[in-house]
Amino acid sequence: MRNSRNGLMAIIFMLVLSLGTAPGAWAQDSQLQRFQNLEGTIDIAGGTAHIPVMKDAAEQIMKANPKIRLTVAGGGSGVGVQKVGEGLVNIGNTGRALTPAEVAKYGLKTFPFAVDGVAVAVNPKNPVGALTSQQVRDIFAGKIKNWQEVGGTSAPIHLFTRDEASGTRETFWKKLLKKGPIDAKANIVASNGAMKMALAQDPQAIGYLGIGFVDQKVKGIKLDGAEPTQENAKNGSYPVTRLLYMNTKGEPQPLVKAFIDYIKGPEGAKIIQKHGFIPTSK
Protein backbone atom coordinates (compact mmCIF):
# COMPACT_ATOMS: atom_id res chain seq x y z
CA MET A 1 0.00 0.00 0.00
CA ARG A 2 2.63 2.45 1.02
CA ASN A 3 4.85 1.35 -1.77
CA SER A 4 2.22 1.88 -4.42
CA ARG A 5 1.41 5.32 -3.07
CA ASN A 6 5.07 6.18 -3.20
CA GLY A 7 5.19 4.98 -6.75
CA LEU A 8 2.21 7.13 -7.67
CA MET A 9 3.81 10.13 -6.03
CA ALA A 10 6.96 9.49 -7.98
CA ILE A 11 5.06 9.36 -11.27
CA ILE A 12 3.20 12.58 -10.52
CA PHE A 13 6.42 14.21 -9.50
CA MET A 14 8.04 13.15 -12.75
CA LEU A 15 5.06 14.40 -14.77
CA VAL A 16 5.21 17.79 -13.06
CA LEU A 17 8.93 17.89 -13.60
CA SER A 18 8.64 17.08 -17.29
CA LEU A 19 5.87 19.64 -17.72
CA GLY A 20 8.10 22.19 -16.13
CA THR A 21 11.19 21.42 -18.13
CA ALA A 22 9.88 20.57 -21.61
CA PRO A 23 8.89 24.08 -22.72
CA GLY A 24 12.06 25.41 -21.16
CA ALA A 25 14.25 22.98 -23.05
CA TRP A 26 12.35 23.78 -26.20
CA ALA A 27 12.76 27.50 -25.77
CA GLN A 28 16.48 27.04 -25.15
CA ASP A 29 16.97 25.15 -28.37
CA SER A 30 17.45 28.09 -30.67
CA GLN A 31 17.59 25.88 -33.73
CA LEU A 32 14.13 24.42 -33.24
CA GLN A 33 12.75 27.76 -32.09
CA ARG A 34 12.40 28.98 -35.63
CA PHE A 35 9.45 26.55 -35.99
CA GLN A 36 7.66 27.94 -32.91
CA ASN A 37 5.00 30.04 -34.65
CA LEU A 38 4.74 27.96 -37.80
CA GLU A 39 2.34 25.21 -38.75
CA GLY A 40 1.51 23.13 -41.81
CA THR A 41 2.93 20.26 -43.85
CA ILE A 42 6.21 19.77 -45.66
CA ASP A 43 6.31 16.94 -48.20
CA ILE A 44 9.74 15.75 -49.24
CA ALA A 45 10.67 13.26 -52.00
CA GLY A 46 13.56 12.27 -54.25
CA GLY A 47 17.17 11.15 -53.69
CA THR A 48 17.50 8.04 -51.56
CA ALA A 49 20.82 8.99 -49.94
CA HIS A 50 19.06 11.95 -48.29
CA ILE A 51 16.37 9.93 -46.54
CA PRO A 52 18.07 9.17 -43.19
CA VAL A 53 18.99 12.84 -42.69
CA MET A 54 15.52 14.08 -43.68
CA LYS A 55 13.76 11.58 -41.46
CA ASP A 56 15.90 12.40 -38.46
CA ALA A 57 15.38 16.14 -38.88
CA ALA A 58 11.64 15.64 -39.43
CA GLU A 59 11.39 13.71 -36.18
CA GLN A 60 13.12 16.44 -34.19
CA ILE A 61 10.90 19.15 -35.66
CA MET A 62 7.63 17.26 -35.23
CA LYS A 63 8.55 16.46 -31.64
CA ALA A 64 9.20 20.13 -30.93
CA ASN A 65 6.08 21.39 -32.72
CA PRO A 66 3.21 18.93 -33.24
CA LYS A 67 1.45 21.42 -35.52
CA ILE A 68 4.04 20.74 -38.21
CA ARG A 69 3.84 17.55 -40.26
CA LEU A 70 6.66 16.27 -42.46
CA THR A 71 6.53 13.37 -44.91
CA VAL A 72 9.68 11.88 -46.42
CA ALA A 73 9.62 9.67 -49.52
CA GLY A 74 12.30 8.30 -51.88
CA GLY A 75 12.13 7.76 -55.64
CA GLY A 76 15.55 8.95 -56.79
CA SER A 77 16.96 12.25 -57.95
CA GLY A 78 14.88 12.36 -61.14
CA VAL A 79 11.67 11.78 -59.23
CA GLY A 80 12.67 14.52 -56.81
CA VAL A 81 12.96 17.04 -59.65
CA GLN A 82 9.69 15.99 -61.27
CA LYS A 83 7.68 16.00 -58.08
CA VAL A 84 8.87 19.36 -56.84
CA GLY A 85 8.60 20.80 -60.35
CA GLU A 86 5.00 19.67 -60.73
CA GLY A 87 4.21 21.04 -57.28
CA LEU A 88 3.47 17.61 -55.78
CA VAL A 89 5.99 18.05 -52.96
CA ASN A 90 7.56 21.07 -51.26
CA ILE A 91 11.15 19.82 -51.41
CA GLY A 92 12.62 17.59 -54.12
CA ASN A 93 15.98 16.08 -53.20
CA THR A 94 18.70 15.34 -55.72
CA GLY A 95 22.11 13.73 -55.40
CA ARG A 96 23.29 15.70 -58.42
CA ALA A 97 23.22 19.29 -59.60
CA LEU A 98 20.11 20.28 -61.55
CA THR A 99 20.47 20.45 -65.32
CA PRO A 100 19.94 23.88 -66.92
CA ALA A 101 16.91 22.39 -68.73
CA GLU A 102 15.34 21.38 -65.41
CA VAL A 103 15.93 24.79 -63.86
CA ALA A 104 14.47 26.48 -66.93
CA LYS A 105 11.43 24.19 -67.14
CA TYR A 106 10.33 24.39 -63.52
CA GLY A 107 12.04 27.49 -62.10
CA LEU A 108 13.78 25.52 -59.35
CA LYS A 109 15.94 26.91 -56.57
CA THR A 110 18.67 24.64 -55.25
CA PHE A 111 20.19 24.28 -51.75
CA PRO A 112 23.29 22.06 -51.36
CA PHE A 113 23.67 20.88 -47.77
CA ALA A 114 26.05 17.90 -47.58
CA VAL A 115 29.02 16.22 -49.25
CA ASP A 116 28.91 12.50 -49.99
CA GLY A 117 31.74 10.36 -51.33
CA VAL A 118 31.39 7.49 -53.80
CA ALA A 119 33.57 4.46 -53.08
CA VAL A 120 34.67 1.70 -55.46
CA ALA A 121 33.96 -1.52 -53.59
CA VAL A 122 34.49 -5.28 -53.81
CA ASN A 123 33.63 -8.36 -51.78
CA PRO A 124 35.61 -8.64 -48.50
CA LYS A 125 36.93 -12.05 -49.69
CA ASN A 126 38.62 -10.39 -52.67
CA PRO A 127 42.39 -10.02 -51.99
CA VAL A 128 42.54 -6.86 -54.12
CA GLY A 129 42.39 -3.83 -51.82
CA ALA A 130 43.87 -1.00 -53.87
CA LEU A 131 43.57 0.12 -57.48
CA THR A 132 44.69 3.08 -59.54
CA SER A 133 42.10 5.30 -61.25
CA GLN A 134 43.35 4.01 -64.60
CA GLN A 135 42.81 0.41 -63.53
CA VAL A 136 39.27 1.22 -62.42
CA ARG A 137 38.62 2.90 -65.78
CA ASP A 138 39.95 -0.13 -67.67
CA ILE A 139 37.95 -2.53 -65.54
CA PHE A 140 34.69 -0.65 -66.10
CA ALA A 141 35.43 -0.23 -69.82
CA GLY A 142 35.75 -4.01 -70.07
CA LYS A 143 39.46 -3.91 -71.02
CA ILE A 144 40.59 -5.69 -67.86
CA LYS A 145 38.49 -8.81 -67.57
CA ASN A 146 40.28 -10.94 -64.98
CA TRP A 147 41.20 -10.21 -61.35
CA GLN A 148 44.65 -11.66 -62.01
CA GLU A 149 45.52 -8.63 -64.16
CA VAL A 150 45.22 -6.34 -61.12
CA GLY A 151 46.92 -8.63 -58.61
CA GLY A 152 44.02 -10.85 -57.59
CA THR A 153 43.25 -14.51 -58.08
CA SER A 154 42.45 -15.84 -61.54
CA ALA A 155 38.71 -15.29 -61.88
CA PRO A 156 36.52 -13.29 -64.27
CA ILE A 157 35.59 -9.80 -63.05
CA HIS A 158 31.85 -9.31 -62.51
CA LEU A 159 30.91 -5.69 -63.24
CA PHE A 160 28.08 -3.96 -61.42
CA THR A 161 26.92 -0.44 -62.23
CA ARG A 162 23.91 1.76 -61.42
CA ASP A 163 20.91 2.90 -63.43
CA GLU A 164 20.81 6.01 -65.63
CA ALA A 165 18.95 8.08 -63.04
CA SER A 166 21.43 7.43 -60.25
CA GLY A 167 23.27 10.40 -58.78
CA THR A 168 25.89 7.95 -57.47
CA ARG A 169 26.50 6.69 -61.01
CA GLU A 170 26.79 10.21 -62.35
CA THR A 171 29.38 11.16 -59.74
CA PHE A 172 31.38 7.98 -60.32
CA TRP A 173 31.21 8.36 -64.09
CA LYS A 174 32.20 12.03 -64.16
CA LYS A 175 34.75 12.19 -61.36
CA LEU A 176 36.43 8.79 -61.63
CA LEU A 177 35.77 7.40 -65.10
CA LYS A 178 36.14 10.92 -66.60
CA LYS A 179 33.03 10.15 -68.67
CA GLY A 180 34.73 7.05 -70.06
CA PRO A 181 32.75 4.07 -71.34
CA ILE A 182 31.10 1.47 -69.11
CA ASP A 183 30.94 -2.03 -70.60
CA ALA A 184 27.42 -2.73 -71.93
CA LYS A 185 27.64 -6.18 -70.38
CA ALA A 186 27.81 -4.72 -66.87
CA ASN A 187 24.92 -5.64 -64.59
CA ILE A 188 22.76 -2.73 -63.52
CA VAL A 189 21.26 -2.49 -60.05
CA ALA A 190 18.67 0.09 -59.04
CA SER A 191 19.82 1.30 -55.61
CA ASN A 192 22.77 1.63 -53.24
CA GLY A 193 21.20 -1.13 -51.15
CA ALA A 194 20.95 -3.53 -54.10
CA MET A 195 24.57 -2.73 -55.03
CA LYS A 196 25.73 -3.57 -51.52
CA MET A 197 23.81 -6.84 -51.62
CA ALA A 198 25.28 -7.83 -54.99
CA LEU A 199 28.85 -7.04 -53.86
CA ALA A 200 28.41 -8.76 -50.50
CA GLN A 201 27.34 -11.98 -52.24
CA ASP A 202 29.81 -12.24 -55.09
CA PRO A 203 33.59 -12.59 -54.45
CA GLN A 204 34.31 -11.67 -58.09
CA ALA A 205 32.20 -8.52 -58.15
CA ILE A 206 33.23 -4.88 -58.38
CA GLY A 207 30.92 -1.89 -58.13
CA TYR A 208 30.57 1.51 -56.47
CA LEU A 209 28.33 3.00 -53.81
CA GLY A 210 27.97 5.89 -51.38
CA ILE A 211 30.72 5.86 -48.72
CA GLY A 212 28.02 5.83 -46.05
CA PHE A 213 27.04 2.34 -47.27
CA VAL A 214 30.52 0.83 -46.85
CA ASP A 215 30.77 -1.43 -43.81
CA GLN A 216 32.19 -4.91 -43.05
CA LYS A 217 29.94 -6.50 -45.71
CA VAL A 218 31.73 -4.78 -48.59
CA LYS A 219 35.32 -3.61 -48.94
CA GLY A 220 36.06 -0.05 -50.06
CA ILE A 221 38.95 0.04 -52.56
CA LYS A 222 41.89 2.34 -51.85
CA LEU A 223 41.97 4.60 -54.88
CA ASP A 224 45.42 5.86 -55.94
CA GLY A 225 46.39 5.33 -52.31
CA ALA A 226 43.46 7.26 -50.83
CA GLU A 227 41.18 5.35 -48.47
CA PRO A 228 37.48 6.02 -49.26
CA THR A 229 36.40 7.59 -45.97
CA GLN A 230 34.30 10.67 -45.20
CA GLU A 231 37.37 12.29 -43.59
CA ASN A 232 39.36 11.92 -46.80
CA ALA A 233 36.39 13.11 -48.83
CA LYS A 234 36.20 16.16 -46.59
CA ASN A 235 39.88 17.08 -46.73
CA GLY A 236 39.93 16.53 -50.49
CA SER A 237 42.41 13.63 -50.62
CA TYR A 238 39.63 11.33 -51.82
CA PRO A 239 38.37 12.95 -55.03
CA VAL A 240 35.16 11.10 -55.93
CA THR A 241 32.61 13.21 -54.10
CA ARG A 242 29.29 14.86 -54.78
CA LEU A 243 26.93 17.33 -53.15
CA LEU A 244 23.49 16.46 -51.88
CA TYR A 245 20.82 19.06 -52.69
CA MET A 246 17.37 20.11 -51.59
CA ASN A 247 15.37 21.88 -54.31
CA THR A 248 12.27 24.06 -54.18
CA LYS A 249 10.06 25.52 -56.87
CA GLY A 250 10.79 29.24 -56.69
CA GLU A 251 11.51 30.90 -53.34
CA PRO A 252 10.57 28.56 -50.46
CA GLN A 253 7.54 29.30 -48.23
CA PRO A 254 8.35 30.39 -44.64
CA LEU A 255 7.90 26.87 -43.22
CA VAL A 256 10.00 25.23 -45.96
CA LYS A 257 12.57 28.01 -45.58
CA ALA A 258 12.75 27.28 -41.85
CA PHE A 259 13.33 23.60 -42.60
CA ILE A 260 16.14 24.34 -45.07
CA ASP A 261 17.75 26.76 -42.60
CA TYR A 262 17.51 24.09 -39.89
CA ILE A 263 19.20 21.46 -42.08
CA LYS A 264 21.93 23.91 -43.04
CA GLY A 265 22.34 25.12 -39.45
CA PRO A 266 24.42 23.62 -36.60
CA GLU A 267 21.70 21.15 -35.49
CA GLY A 268 21.31 19.92 -39.08
CA ALA A 269 25.09 19.58 -39.37
CA LYS A 270 25.07 17.21 -36.40
CA ILE A 271 22.35 15.08 -38.03
CA ILE A 272 24.20 15.09 -41.36
CA GLN A 273 27.42 13.93 -39.68
CA LYS A 274 25.60 11.28 -37.69
CA HIS A 275 24.53 9.64 -40.96
CA GLY A 276 27.98 9.58 -42.49
CA PHE A 277 27.92 12.72 -44.64
CA ILE A 278 29.84 15.97 -44.38
CA PRO A 279 27.84 19.18 -43.89
CA THR A 280 28.61 21.88 -46.44
CA SER A 281 28.58 24.52 -43.69
CA LYS A 282 31.84 23.10 -42.31
Next chain:
Amino acid sequence: MLIQGQASSPRTAETVLQAHWRHLDRRQSGIKGLLLGATILSCGSVLAILGFLSYFALPIFSEGHLAEILSWEWRPFQGKFGILPMAVGSLSLAVTAMGVAYPLGLGICGFAHGLGPRCLKGPLMGLINFMTSIPTVIYGFVSVIFLVPLVRGAFPESTGYSWLTAALTLSLMILPTIVLLVHAQLQQVDARVRLASAALGFSPAQTLLWVMRPLAFRGLWAAAVLGFSRALGDTIIALMVAGNAPQVPNSLLDSIRTLTSHIALVVATDSTSQAYQSIFASGLILFGVSIAVNLTLRRLQSRAALPATGRHD
Protein backbone atom coordinates in the same frame (compact mmCIF):
# COMPACT_ATOMS: atom_id res chain seq x y z
CA MET B 1 -40.87 -23.68 -52.75
CA LEU B 2 -41.37 -19.97 -52.37
CA ILE B 3 -44.23 -19.83 -54.85
CA GLN B 4 -45.99 -22.85 -53.37
CA GLY B 5 -45.81 -21.41 -49.90
CA GLN B 6 -47.23 -18.08 -50.94
CA ALA B 7 -49.96 -19.53 -53.15
CA SER B 8 -51.93 -20.48 -50.02
CA SER B 9 -52.41 -16.75 -49.25
CA PRO B 10 -55.50 -14.91 -50.54
CA ARG B 11 -53.57 -13.69 -53.58
CA THR B 12 -53.64 -15.91 -56.62
CA ALA B 13 -50.56 -17.76 -57.70
CA GLU B 14 -50.44 -15.66 -60.83
CA THR B 15 -50.09 -12.30 -59.09
CA VAL B 16 -47.49 -13.72 -56.78
CA LEU B 17 -45.55 -15.01 -59.72
CA GLN B 18 -45.83 -11.68 -61.51
CA ALA B 19 -44.60 -9.82 -58.44
CA HIS B 20 -41.74 -12.24 -58.12
CA TRP B 21 -40.76 -11.76 -61.75
CA ARG B 22 -40.98 -8.01 -61.47
CA HIS B 23 -38.70 -8.20 -58.49
CA LEU B 24 -36.27 -10.42 -60.39
CA ASP B 25 -36.48 -8.09 -63.37
CA ARG B 26 -35.60 -5.08 -61.30
CA ARG B 27 -32.78 -6.89 -59.65
CA GLN B 28 -31.53 -8.18 -62.97
CA SER B 29 -31.56 -4.79 -64.61
CA GLY B 30 -29.72 -3.43 -61.60
CA ILE B 31 -27.06 -6.10 -61.94
CA LYS B 32 -26.91 -5.56 -65.68
CA GLY B 33 -26.36 -1.86 -65.16
CA LEU B 34 -23.64 -2.52 -62.64
CA LEU B 35 -21.86 -4.94 -64.95
CA LEU B 36 -22.19 -2.57 -67.88
CA GLY B 37 -20.68 0.19 -65.75
CA ALA B 38 -17.79 -2.05 -64.74
CA THR B 39 -17.20 -3.04 -68.37
CA ILE B 40 -17.23 0.55 -69.57
CA LEU B 41 -14.88 1.57 -66.76
CA SER B 42 -12.32 -1.17 -67.45
CA CYS B 43 -12.44 -0.75 -71.24
CA GLY B 44 -12.26 3.00 -70.75
CA SER B 45 -9.15 2.72 -68.54
CA VAL B 46 -7.38 0.53 -71.08
CA LEU B 47 -8.21 3.00 -73.82
CA ALA B 48 -7.14 5.89 -71.60
CA ILE B 49 -3.79 4.18 -70.95
CA LEU B 50 -3.30 3.71 -74.67
CA GLY B 51 -4.30 7.33 -75.23
CA PHE B 52 -1.90 8.72 -72.64
CA LEU B 53 0.93 6.49 -73.86
CA SER B 54 0.41 7.64 -77.42
CA TYR B 55 0.15 11.26 -76.36
CA PHE B 56 3.42 11.13 -74.43
CA ALA B 57 5.10 9.14 -77.19
CA LEU B 58 4.03 11.74 -79.73
CA PRO B 59 7.25 13.84 -79.47
CA ILE B 60 9.22 10.78 -80.62
CA PHE B 61 7.35 10.85 -83.91
CA SER B 62 7.00 14.59 -84.32
CA GLU B 63 10.65 15.28 -83.46
CA GLY B 64 11.82 12.44 -85.67
CA HIS B 65 13.51 10.34 -82.97
CA LEU B 66 11.77 7.15 -84.04
CA ALA B 67 14.73 5.69 -85.97
CA GLU B 68 17.07 6.45 -83.06
CA ILE B 69 14.82 4.73 -80.57
CA LEU B 70 14.19 1.71 -82.76
CA SER B 71 17.89 0.87 -82.96
CA TRP B 72 20.19 -1.65 -81.33
CA GLU B 73 22.33 0.42 -78.98
CA TRP B 74 21.40 1.95 -75.63
CA ARG B 75 24.15 4.36 -74.63
CA PRO B 76 22.23 7.36 -73.33
CA PHE B 77 25.34 9.38 -72.49
CA GLN B 78 26.64 9.04 -76.02
CA GLY B 79 23.29 9.97 -77.53
CA LYS B 80 22.24 6.42 -78.43
CA PHE B 81 18.75 5.56 -77.30
CA GLY B 82 17.95 2.23 -78.99
CA ILE B 83 15.43 0.09 -77.13
CA LEU B 84 15.36 -2.92 -79.44
CA PRO B 85 17.71 -4.96 -77.18
CA MET B 86 15.12 -4.50 -74.43
CA ALA B 87 12.32 -5.64 -76.73
CA VAL B 88 14.37 -8.75 -77.52
CA GLY B 89 15.04 -9.18 -73.80
CA SER B 90 11.34 -8.99 -72.92
CA LEU B 91 10.34 -11.50 -75.58
CA SER B 92 13.20 -13.94 -74.85
CA LEU B 93 12.46 -13.88 -71.16
CA ALA B 94 8.70 -14.30 -71.54
CA VAL B 95 9.07 -17.11 -74.07
CA THR B 96 11.63 -19.07 -72.03
CA ALA B 97 9.67 -18.60 -68.80
CA MET B 98 6.59 -19.93 -70.60
CA GLY B 99 8.66 -22.76 -72.05
CA VAL B 100 9.44 -23.89 -68.52
CA ALA B 101 6.18 -23.04 -66.79
CA TYR B 102 3.63 -24.23 -69.34
CA PRO B 103 4.67 -27.89 -69.63
CA LEU B 104 5.24 -27.92 -65.89
CA GLY B 105 1.76 -26.50 -65.30
CA LEU B 106 0.14 -29.04 -67.61
CA GLY B 107 2.07 -31.78 -65.84
CA ILE B 108 0.84 -30.62 -62.46
CA CYS B 109 -2.75 -30.53 -63.76
CA GLY B 110 -2.37 -34.02 -65.18
CA PHE B 111 -1.00 -35.18 -61.86
CA ALA B 112 -3.94 -33.66 -60.01
CA HIS B 113 -6.47 -35.08 -62.47
CA GLY B 114 -5.92 -38.79 -62.44
CA LEU B 115 -2.22 -39.42 -63.05
CA GLY B 116 -1.09 -38.92 -59.48
CA PRO B 117 -2.42 -40.39 -56.24
CA ARG B 118 -5.73 -38.82 -55.21
CA CYS B 119 -4.59 -38.02 -51.69
CA LEU B 120 -1.93 -35.62 -53.04
CA LYS B 121 -4.36 -33.57 -55.14
CA GLY B 122 -5.63 -31.48 -52.22
CA PRO B 123 -2.22 -30.52 -50.78
CA LEU B 124 -0.84 -29.88 -54.27
CA MET B 125 -3.63 -27.52 -55.28
CA GLY B 126 -3.43 -25.91 -51.85
CA LEU B 127 0.25 -25.21 -52.44
CA ILE B 128 -0.44 -23.75 -55.89
CA ASN B 129 -3.18 -21.57 -54.44
CA PHE B 130 -0.78 -20.40 -51.78
CA MET B 131 1.80 -19.54 -54.44
CA THR B 132 -0.59 -17.03 -56.01
CA SER B 133 -0.70 -15.10 -52.75
CA ILE B 134 3.09 -14.61 -52.55
CA PRO B 135 4.02 -11.10 -53.66
CA THR B 136 6.27 -11.06 -56.74
CA VAL B 137 8.98 -9.15 -54.93
CA ILE B 138 9.38 -12.12 -52.58
CA TYR B 139 10.10 -14.40 -55.55
CA GLY B 140 12.68 -11.88 -56.67
CA PHE B 141 14.28 -11.52 -53.26
CA VAL B 142 14.48 -15.26 -52.60
CA SER B 143 15.93 -15.70 -56.06
CA VAL B 144 18.64 -13.10 -55.38
CA ILE B 145 19.59 -14.93 -52.20
CA PHE B 146 19.41 -18.56 -53.39
CA LEU B 147 19.22 -18.92 -57.16
CA VAL B 148 21.71 -16.19 -58.15
CA PRO B 149 24.62 -17.69 -56.11
CA LEU B 150 23.64 -21.15 -57.38
CA VAL B 151 23.87 -20.09 -61.02
CA ARG B 152 27.09 -18.17 -60.32
CA GLY B 153 28.56 -21.24 -58.61
CA ALA B 154 27.68 -23.47 -61.55
CA PHE B 155 28.93 -21.03 -64.20
CA PRO B 156 31.86 -18.92 -62.90
CA GLU B 157 31.91 -16.61 -65.93
CA SER B 158 28.34 -15.55 -65.16
CA THR B 159 27.47 -13.13 -62.37
CA GLY B 160 24.35 -15.15 -61.62
CA TYR B 161 22.18 -12.20 -62.58
CA SER B 162 21.11 -13.61 -65.91
CA TRP B 163 18.42 -14.52 -68.42
CA LEU B 164 18.47 -18.06 -67.03
CA THR B 165 17.94 -16.99 -63.42
CA ALA B 166 15.17 -14.60 -64.35
CA ALA B 167 13.46 -17.18 -66.58
CA LEU B 168 13.45 -19.80 -63.83
CA THR B 169 12.15 -17.36 -61.21
CA LEU B 170 9.55 -15.96 -63.55
CA SER B 171 8.34 -19.43 -64.52
CA LEU B 172 7.69 -20.11 -60.87
CA MET B 173 5.75 -16.87 -60.63
CA ILE B 174 3.46 -17.61 -63.60
CA LEU B 175 3.06 -21.32 -62.79
CA PRO B 176 0.02 -20.88 -60.48
CA THR B 177 -1.79 -18.79 -63.11
CA ILE B 178 -1.38 -21.57 -65.66
CA VAL B 179 -2.22 -24.39 -63.26
CA LEU B 180 -5.30 -22.73 -61.80
CA LEU B 181 -6.79 -21.86 -65.20
CA VAL B 182 -6.25 -25.32 -66.67
CA HIS B 183 -7.36 -26.94 -63.44
CA ALA B 184 -10.59 -24.95 -63.36
CA GLN B 185 -11.38 -26.01 -66.90
CA LEU B 186 -10.57 -29.67 -66.25
CA GLN B 187 -12.71 -29.56 -63.15
CA GLN B 188 -15.69 -28.45 -65.24
CA VAL B 189 -15.58 -31.43 -67.58
CA ASP B 190 -14.27 -33.77 -64.96
CA ALA B 191 -17.40 -35.15 -63.31
CA ARG B 192 -19.50 -35.81 -66.39
CA VAL B 193 -16.89 -37.43 -68.51
CA ARG B 194 -14.58 -39.23 -66.16
CA LEU B 195 -17.08 -41.95 -65.27
CA ALA B 196 -18.12 -42.50 -68.85
CA SER B 197 -14.58 -42.82 -70.10
CA ALA B 198 -13.63 -45.09 -67.21
CA ALA B 199 -16.66 -47.23 -68.04
CA LEU B 200 -15.37 -47.48 -71.60
CA GLY B 201 -12.14 -48.86 -70.27
CA PHE B 202 -9.87 -45.80 -70.77
CA SER B 203 -6.87 -45.55 -68.50
CA PRO B 204 -6.50 -42.26 -66.53
CA ALA B 205 -3.78 -41.13 -68.93
CA GLN B 206 -5.94 -41.90 -71.95
CA THR B 207 -8.89 -40.10 -70.38
CA LEU B 208 -6.76 -37.05 -69.77
CA LEU B 209 -5.15 -37.00 -73.18
CA TRP B 210 -8.03 -37.93 -75.47
CA VAL B 211 -11.13 -36.95 -73.54
CA MET B 212 -10.37 -34.14 -71.13
CA ARG B 213 -7.74 -32.28 -73.15
CA PRO B 214 -9.99 -31.58 -76.15
CA LEU B 215 -12.80 -30.56 -73.83
CA ALA B 216 -10.59 -28.24 -71.84
CA PHE B 217 -8.89 -26.60 -74.81
CA ARG B 218 -10.33 -23.21 -73.87
CA GLY B 219 -8.59 -23.35 -70.53
CA LEU B 220 -5.35 -24.38 -72.23
CA TRP B 221 -5.44 -21.33 -74.51
CA ALA B 222 -6.50 -18.98 -71.77
CA ALA B 223 -3.67 -20.25 -69.57
CA ALA B 224 -1.19 -19.70 -72.40
CA VAL B 225 -2.38 -16.13 -73.05
CA LEU B 226 -2.53 -15.10 -69.42
CA GLY B 227 0.72 -16.83 -68.49
CA PHE B 228 2.57 -15.17 -71.34
CA SER B 229 1.05 -11.77 -70.58
CA ARG B 230 2.06 -12.04 -66.94
CA ALA B 231 5.58 -13.06 -67.91
CA LEU B 232 5.82 -10.18 -70.36
CA GLY B 233 4.38 -7.67 -67.92
CA ASP B 234 6.45 -8.65 -64.91
CA THR B 235 8.83 -5.93 -63.77
CA ILE B 236 10.26 -6.61 -60.37
CA ILE B 237 11.67 -10.11 -60.98
CA ALA B 238 13.41 -9.04 -64.19
CA LEU B 239 14.65 -5.89 -62.47
CA MET B 240 16.02 -7.80 -59.50
CA VAL B 241 17.63 -10.85 -61.11
CA ALA B 242 18.01 -10.43 -64.89
CA GLY B 243 21.06 -8.13 -64.57
CA ASN B 244 19.57 -5.29 -66.68
CA ALA B 245 22.47 -4.93 -69.12
CA PRO B 246 21.05 -3.34 -72.28
CA GLN B 247 22.31 -5.95 -74.73
CA VAL B 248 20.99 -8.67 -76.99
CA PRO B 249 21.85 -11.89 -75.13
CA ASN B 250 24.18 -14.43 -76.70
CA SER B 251 23.55 -17.10 -74.12
CA LEU B 252 21.20 -17.95 -71.27
CA LEU B 253 23.93 -16.81 -68.88
CA ASP B 254 24.01 -13.25 -70.23
CA SER B 255 22.58 -10.32 -68.36
CA ILE B 256 19.47 -8.94 -70.07
CA ARG B 257 17.12 -5.99 -69.68
CA THR B 258 13.39 -6.17 -70.35
CA LEU B 259 11.21 -3.28 -71.52
CA THR B 260 9.49 -3.24 -68.16
CA SER B 261 12.72 -2.96 -66.16
CA HIS B 262 13.90 -0.39 -68.68
CA ILE B 263 10.88 1.75 -67.83
CA ALA B 264 11.49 1.26 -64.12
CA LEU B 265 15.18 2.19 -64.45
CA VAL B 266 14.73 5.20 -66.70
CA VAL B 267 11.54 6.69 -65.28
CA ALA B 268 13.54 8.48 -62.60
CA THR B 269 15.81 10.29 -65.06
CA ASP B 270 15.55 13.91 -66.08
CA SER B 271 12.09 14.14 -67.66
CA THR B 272 13.26 16.52 -70.35
CA SER B 273 15.76 14.05 -71.79
CA GLN B 274 15.41 11.82 -74.79
CA ALA B 275 16.10 8.79 -72.56
CA TYR B 276 12.86 9.65 -70.80
CA GLN B 277 10.94 9.64 -74.08
CA SER B 278 12.13 6.11 -74.76
CA ILE B 279 10.04 4.77 -71.89
CA PHE B 280 6.84 5.73 -73.65
CA ALA B 281 8.03 3.95 -76.77
CA SER B 282 8.76 0.94 -74.53
CA GLY B 283 5.27 1.16 -73.10
CA LEU B 284 3.75 1.29 -76.56
CA ILE B 285 5.76 -1.74 -77.69
CA LEU B 286 4.69 -3.72 -74.61
CA PHE B 287 1.10 -2.71 -75.16
CA GLY B 288 1.29 -3.66 -78.83
CA VAL B 289 2.94 -7.04 -78.20
CA SER B 290 0.45 -7.85 -75.49
CA ILE B 291 -2.49 -7.07 -77.76
CA ALA B 292 -0.91 -8.95 -80.67
CA VAL B 293 -0.38 -12.06 -78.53
CA ASN B 294 -3.95 -11.87 -77.28
CA LEU B 295 -5.39 -11.51 -80.76
CA THR B 296 -3.21 -14.22 -82.29
CA LEU B 297 -4.01 -16.74 -79.63
CA ARG B 298 -7.68 -15.82 -79.78
CA ARG B 299 -7.63 -16.44 -83.48
CA LEU B 300 -5.83 -19.74 -83.07
CA GLN B 301 -8.32 -20.64 -80.40
CA SER B 302 -11.34 -19.95 -82.54
CA ARG B 303 -9.77 -21.89 -85.38
CA ALA B 304 -9.06 -24.78 -83.05
CA ALA B 305 -12.54 -24.46 -81.64
CA LEU B 306 -14.30 -25.30 -84.89
CA PRO B 307 -13.35 -28.97 -85.27
CA ALA B 308 -13.45 -29.48 -81.53
CA THR B 309 -17.01 -28.23 -81.17
CA GLY B 310 -17.95 -30.18 -84.26
CA ARG B 311 -16.78 -33.33 -82.60
CA HIS B 312 -18.18 -32.86 -79.16
CA ASP B 313 -21.46 -30.99 -79.46
